[in-house]
Amino acid sequence: MSPVPHPPQRPPGSRILASLGLPAPEPIAADASPHSFPDGGRWRTEIPSVEGPEALDTVLREADRLSVPVHRVSQGSGVWMLTDAEITEMVRAAAERSVELCLFTGPRGTWDTGASTRTESRGGGPRARGHGAVVGCVEDAVRATSLGVTCLLVADEGVLWTLHRARTAGLLPPDTTLKVSALIGPVNPAAYAVHERLGADSINVPSDLTPDHLTEIRRVSRAPMDLYVEAPDELGGYVRMYETAELIRRGAPLYLKFGLANAPALYPSGAHLRETVLSTARERVRRGRLVLDLLARLGAGDAMSPPGSRLPGPLCRFPDDI
Structure with a gap:
């Protein structure tokens, strides 16, 4: 498959550096990702750590105020930390805005009784012990x-594979998408391909x-x-x-996550934690505005998926009977 064409863009500071005899190397065409979302977009946006209805309302209001398109919001505390009424309110608000x-989903080893997660090895980390x-994660998914x-x-x-099999068996809605957390994110191509085949969208x-x-x-x-694009401190605090622009060029189709460093867990x-949840939610949206403005200045703001896009398109899976 040939690389997807995308508009000309410039590296940050390129004009001034070139005039000083310090030009940046030209991007290598072969390095560009040949892939895109089914709608043709190369990137989408996500606001993480949206911990309940009030936080979601805060994000949507701030997104309106700052004209930040939001494709996805994600929550980190878990289904089990929300009432049915709170979930229903979040579903309604999100659906109204597409x-x-x-x-x-469910319990994690870092909140469980196993002391190994507090050792230097971190034991099984956030996985389901x-x-x-696993039962708790499945219960959360069904609910x-x-x-x-x-x-x-x-x-x-294991939870990913279980939920994918439940989806293909019709036990979960077929258009349910499964997202792998940064807490267990793969760090090499082989591991990434395995997660895809286990059911990750x-x-x-x-x-x-x-x-x-x-x-x-x-x-x-x-x-x-x-x-x-900006990671919370517990994930490194990288900004x-x-x-x-280069991450999009190399990694498309890519969700840009607007996290927040130097912020409380x-x-x-x-x-x-209400005030902290709401104030950091607002700031995550503002960080998104900063990134979008930067992309626009560099001529790299095009090729975003249309608002409301969510499905990943056809992906490779392991057979369900393995």
């Missing part, structure tokens, strides 16, 4: 989708991967990639705004 709502945790949630966030490969890679790493992944998979969230 924004995809993604809720995290034991059959009981959330029955209330109208169309995207589920997972942090365990969107895969959050760690935010310290280089553009060359993204090119390597795109040689083996077209599954949509999620990447924090990569000036790389955004929110999970599991609740009323005791």
Whole structure:
């Protein structure tokens, strides 16, 4: 497949640096991702850590005020931290704006009784410890989708495969999308391809991967990639705004995640963190505006998916009977 053409763009600071005899190297055409979303777009937007109806309302209002298009919002505390009424309210608000709502499934090892997650090795990390945790994730998935949630966030490969099989068997709605959390994001092409085949429709890679790493992944998979342009501190605190155009060029189809460094941890969230949840939600949208303005200045703001786009298109899967 030949690379998808995209409009001319310039590297940051290129004109001044060229005049000083310090030109940047020309991009290599072979490094550009040949893939796009089914609608032809190369990138979409996501606001993470939207921890309830009030936070979602804050995000949508701020997105209107700053003219920030939002394709997806995601929540990190989990389905089990929301009442049915809260989930239903979030589903309604997201549907009215054609924004995809993604809720995290079930218990995680980092909140479980296993002390190994607090050792230097981190043990199993955020994965689902034991059959009981898998049961909790499945229960969350069934409950959330029955209330109208169309995207589920997972942090365990076994849970991912289980939910994908449930989807193909008709036990979950067929248009449910499964998103892999940055907490277990793959760091090489082989692992990325495995996550796609296990049922992932969107895969959050760690935010310290280089553009060359993204090119390597795109040689083996077209599954949509999620990447924090600005990562929360617990995921490294990286701020990569000036790389955004290149990340799109290498990683498309790509969800640009507008996280927030130097901010308090929110999970599991609740009323005791209300002011922090709302203030950081507003700032994540503002960070998105900064990134969009930067892309526009560099001539790289085109090729965004139309608002309301959500499905990933055909992807490679393992047979369900393995």
